[in-house]
Amino acid sequence: MAKWVYGFGDGKAEGRAGDRNLLGGKGANLAEMCSLGLPVPPGFTITTEACNWYYANGNTYPADLTEQVLAALEEIGKIAGKRFGDPANLLLVSVRSGARASMPGMMDTVLNLGLNDGTVEALARESGDERFAYDSYRRFIQMYSNVVLDLDHEMFEEILEDEKASRGVELDTELSAKDWQHVIGLYKAKVEEELGKPFPQDPQEQLWGAIGAVFSSWMNHRAITYRRLHDIPESWGTAVNVQAMVFGNMGDTSATGVAFTRNPSTGENKLYGEFLVNAQGEDVVAGIRTPQNITEAARLDAGSDKPSLEKVMPEAFKAFVEISDKLEKHYRDMQDLEFTIERGKLWMLQTRSGKRTAKAALRIAVEMAGEGLITQEEAVSRIDPASLDQLLHPTIDPKAERKVIGLGLPASPGAATGEIVFSSDDAEELKTQGRKVILVRVETSPEDIHGMHAAEGILTTRGGMTSHAAVVARGMGKPCVSGAGTLRVDYRAGHLLAMGRTFKKGDVVTIDGSTGQVLDGAVPMLQPELSGDFASIMEWADRIRRMKVRTNAETPADARMARSFGAEGIGLCRTEHMFFDDDRIVAMREMILSDTEKDRRAALAKLLPMQRSDFAELFEIMAGLPVTIRLLDPPLHEFLPKTEEEIAEVAKAMNVSADKLRQRTESLHEFNPMLGHRGCRLAVSYPEIAEMQARAIFEAAVEAGKKTGSPVVPEVMVPLVGVAKELDFVKARIDEVARNVIEESGTKIDYLVGTMIELPRAAIRAHVIAEAAEFFSFGTNDLTQTTFGISRDDASSFLEAYRQKGIIEQDPFVSLDIEGVGELVRIAAKKGRHTRPEIKLGICGEHGGDPASIRFCEEVGLDYVSCSPFRVPIARLAAAQAAVKKG
Numbered sequence: 017m018a019k020w021v022y023g024f025g026d027g028k029a030e031g032r033a034g035d036r037n038l039l040g041g042k043g044a045n046l047a048e049m050c051s052l053g054l055p056v057p058p059g060f061t062i063t064t065e066a067c068n069w070y071y072a073n074g075n076t077y078p079a080d081l082t083e084q085v086l087a088a089l090e091e092i093g094k095i096a097g098k099r100f101g102d103p104a105n106l107l108l109v110s111v112r113s114g115a116r117a118s119m120p121g122m123m124d125t126v127l128n129l130g131l132n133d134g135t136v137e138a139l140a141r142e143s144g145d146e147r148f149a150y151d152s153y154r155r156f157i158q159m160y161s162n163v164v165l166d167l168d169h170e171m172f173e174e175i176l177e178d179e180k181a182s183r184g185v186e187l188d189t190e191l192s193a194k195d196w197q198h199v200i201g202l203y204k205a206k207v208e209e210e211l212g213k214p215f216p217q218d219p220q221e222q223l224w225g226a227i228g229a230v231f232s233s234w235m236n237h238r239a240i241t242y243r244r245l246h247d248i249p250e251s252w253g254t255a256v257n258v259q260a261m262v263f264g265n266m267g268d269t270s271a272t273g274v275a276f277t278r279n280p281s282t283g284e285n286k287l288y289g290e291f292l293v294n295a296q297g298e299d300v301v302a303g304i305r306t307p308q309n310i311t312e313a314a315r316l317d318a319g320s321d322k323p324s325l326e327k328v329m330p331e332a333f334k335a336f337v338e339i340s341d342k343l344e345k346h347y348r349d350m351q352d353l354e355f356t357i358e359r360g361k362l363w364m365l366q367t368r369s370g371k372r373t374a375k376a377a378l379r380i381a382v383e384m385a386g387e388g389l390i391t392q393e394e395a396v397s398r399i400d401p402a403s404l405d406q407l408l409h410p411t412i413d414p415k416a417e418r419k420v421i422g423l424g425l426p427a428s429p430g431a432a433t434g435e436i437v438f439s440s441d442d443a444e445e446l447k448t449q450g451r452k453v454i455l456v457r458v459e460t461s462p463e464d465i466h467g468m469h470a471a472e473g474i475l476t477t478r479g480g481m482t483s484h485a486a487v488v489a490r491g492m493g494k495p496c497v498s499g500a501g502t503l504r505v506d507y508r509a510g511h512l513l514a515m516g517r518t519f520k521k522g523d524v525v526t527i528d529g530s531t532g533q534v535l536d537g538a539v540p541m542l543q544p545e546l547s548g549d550f551a552s553i554m555e556w557a558d559r560i561r562r563m564k565v566r567t568n569a570e571t572p573a574d575a576r577m578a579r580s581f582g583a584e585g586i587g588l589c590r591t592e593h594m595f596f597d598d599d600r601i602v603a604m605r606e607m608i609l610s611d612t613e614k615d616r617r618a619a620l621a622k623l624l625p626m627q628r629s630d631f632a633e634l635f636e637i638m639a640g641l642p643v644t645i646r647l648l649d650p651p652l653h654e655f656l657p658k659t660e661e662e663i664a665e666v667a668k669a670m671n672v673s674a675d676k677l678r679q680r681t682e683s684l685h686e687f688n689p690m691l692g693h694r695g696c697r698l699a700v701s702y703p704e705i706a707e708m709q710a711r712a713i714f715e716a717a718v719e720a721g722k723k724t725g726s727p728v729v730p731e732v733m734v735p736l737v738g739v740a741k742e743l744d745f746v747k748a749r750i751d752e753v754a755r756n757v758i759e760e761s762g763t764k765i766d767y768l769v770g771t772m773i774e775l776p777r778a779a780i781r782a783h784v785i786a787e788a789a790e791f792f793s794f795g796t797n798d799l800t801q802t803t804f805g806i807s808r809d810d811a812s813s814f815l816e817a818y819r820q821k822g823i824i825e826q827d828p829f830v831s832l833d834i835e836g837v838g839e840l841v842r843i844a845a846k847k848g849r850h851t852r853p854e855i856k857l858g859i860c861g862e863h864g865g866d867p868a869s870i871r872f873c874e875e876v877g878l879d880y881v882s883c884s885p886f887r888v889p890i891a892r893l894a895a896a897q898a899a900v901k902k903g
């Protein structure tokens with residue numbers, strides 16, 4: 017018999033933390049906490065395998081599931097001394113989803129399950145609190161109707177608002193048991209009106225409805241979007257957790273809250289969290305009431321006048337602090353905890369590794385390594401390389417004038433400026449027009465994910481540090497200010513009221529997610545400081561990694577920036593990018609459009625000094641580090657004059673008629689420029705171009721070598737080689753120029769000549785190419801293009817559909833197609849080494865900055881990766897992680 021259900025409770029559990037694939041994160045950790053002897057309400061987990069079975073079998077359950085669930089319910093009852101559905105001894109349960117990876121707010125939860133017209137009276141009797149019982153029942157109807165019966169949440173909110181208005185009260189807590197009974201009557205009538213049948217009264221029916229809803233929610237729109245954004249496979253499925261209810265809303269000695277063992281925003285080693293007295297879990301997250309701080313220190317920091325948990329429930333607080341310490345040490349990571357206090361008794365409902373900002377992740381990793389809790393290797397492995405992007409976010413210049421129009425919570429760091437929009441659809445639309453927006457909402461919900469993605473930053477007027485907006489924005493690395501209570505959003509009027517002023521859609525504001533300020537207009541920003549914890553992690557990463565990290569750069573500014581980010585040389589200098597400046601493009605056009613070698617040489621002579629000084633500057637900036645300069649690569653038509661003005665200008669410089677020039681331009685037209693006259697084919701047709709470039713490189717090397725006092729060893733790279741003889745031909749020209757420059761200057765020059773491997777033929781013939789090539793640099797942009805036969809410039813229009821239809825998992829131009837393109841890289845590396853064991857191997861396609869591709873490069877044993885300057889820190893970290901993984 018297959019085991020679909022795993023029980024836990026009373027210090028014992030059938031599962032363990034390591035079973036997260038089977039039990040989901042929540043289920044596995046509940047089991048683990050139970051085994052650690054922590055106070056966890058008894059319960060059971062239905063496995064992710066049951067979920068997969070459900071989908072594989074037309075949304076039905078395995079035959080033996082019912083029996084196993086009933087047995088597990090009995091067991092919970094035994095532990096709790098209660099029985100499900102028994103008014104004499106009432107057991108109520110919660111039903112929650114729990115996938116392998118945490119998907120916050122994506123899946124649905126039902127609380128207080130088992131209540132009906134009869135059991136609610138039992139609950140009132142047992143608790144001695146009628147108001148609590150009816151409040152719980154109405155919450156249950158509301159949640160169940162929404163999650164399981166698929167009725168709109170708003171319908172119930174409206175009934176509730178009407179009730180409060182007719183009673184003349186503002187807060188839910190001001191409604192009496194009688195009022196709730198009245199609301200319940202209206203809720204039930206509404207359900208019957210909408211569905212044509214009454215709200216289910218049978219607890220068993222309720223339970224199976226909720227289990228089915230959790231399974232179904234795995235395929236709801238929000239979950240599908242979240243999975244797509246986070247690369248979570250559909251095949252993982254979700255588990256279902258059924259657990260005895262404990263109540264945080266049983267009066268003023270009860271409470272519910274969420275906490276992080278360290279501050280998730282800054283990483284500071286201080287318990288950080290929020291709670292609400294007399295409330296159920298969803299009240300904290302929904303941001304309807306503003307929560308209180310857990311510790312007294314945090315309360316003072318926040319300047320809150322609402323008492324802390326430490327103050328109001330010192331016993332429970334003490335127990336909670338001990339447990340959170342224990343859990344952090346046990347898991348050796350910062351934990352995100354959920355708890356409930358029922359009449360003074362603390363219950364743990366969840367623990368998991370807490371989401372954190374990149375800044376917090378660095379601090380936590382560095383400090384935990386300092387505390388001896390983890391090794392430096394682990395610290396380095398714990399940082400998501402892509403998240404370093406967040407640290408490269410600008411912050412507001414401290415000298416800038418701040419016209420503060422509102423203040424909220426500093427929910428996610430960094431600052432952002434943009435036009436106000438009030439809906440996620442508007443955010444998305446303006447983004448596609450290339451505009452920057454700040455999404456302004458009362459609060460966000462999972463329906464806003466696309467708008468949050470599109471926005472530069474998020475501003476909400478309600479909700480705490482753990483509200484949906486705050487949690488999701490931190491995960492995305494977007495600046496967010498939440499709970500800015502002094503601002504008023506009026507969706508209907510389409511405006512935001514702040515300090516007596518009205519801001520409309522399109523007005524520009526700045527939010528500072530590090531202070532919680534909302535500012536009028538755009539404000540000057542500063543680039544971030546990459547010192548402190550960032551520097552420590554980078555230092556450790558540099559010690560651990562084997563591969564070098566270079567940068568793709570051709571301008572001095574990019575080269576300097578890359579150096580400041582730790583680049584160890586230039587892996588790709590695309591010389592064609594150096595010809596677009598105003599003063600060069602005309603000479604370049606003259607060169608291309610010349611009819612004779614003599615004219616071409618004359619134009620090249622004008623370009624030579626410019627190239628030489630560019631290269632000399634790059635060599636100086638790189639101060640002895642390797643610099644790979646690639647000979648001219650792209651199709652010449654990219655440089656052709658297009659407008660009449662441009663044609664006239666070049667015609668004049670060349671002393672020919674505009675007509676003649678136009679004819680020559682037309683004759684250079686190609687149907688498929690990417691597969692046309694480009695790369696080394698240009699050097700084969702016009703060797704004088706390669707000769708001029710080689711001369712510029714060698715003369716610059718001599719010049720820079722003299723200036724800096726350290727010899728420069730340039731690496732000359734020939735692009736788009738497919739046939740070994742192409743390289744032989746070009747290399748012969750390069751070597752000749754080198755001999756000449758050495759003779760003329762009387763200076764010895766060490767240099768390498770190598771090639772890009774960016775055509776399948778080159779990969780397959782790499783052993784022959786390596787006879788001349790002293791290095792290979794994998795040009796995986798072109799190699800992907802030519803391996804797939806997909807144009808790199810046109811791919812995005814259809815690749816997204818391929819992704820959505822599951823034909824490909826990842827855009828192969830973003831993350832290397834390891835099975836296909838990667839196989840060619842492996843072949844070329846092996847064959848190249850066979851001919852020339854010491855051959856230098858690197859990668860300079862976009863993949864050189866992608867962590868998954870970098871892992872592959874480590875496996876193949878490349879010597880270096882090269883990427884754009886902003887990705888250098890990401891690559892340094894990813895290379896270290898790859899080395900740790902390889903062991």
Ligand code: PEP
Pocket residue numbers: 588590649774794795796797798799860861862
């Ligand atoms: C490549 O093809 O991967 C490469 C780095 O060259 P480019 O992108 O300039 O074609």
Ligand code: MG
Pocket residue numbers: 735774795797798
């Ligand atoms: Mg290329």
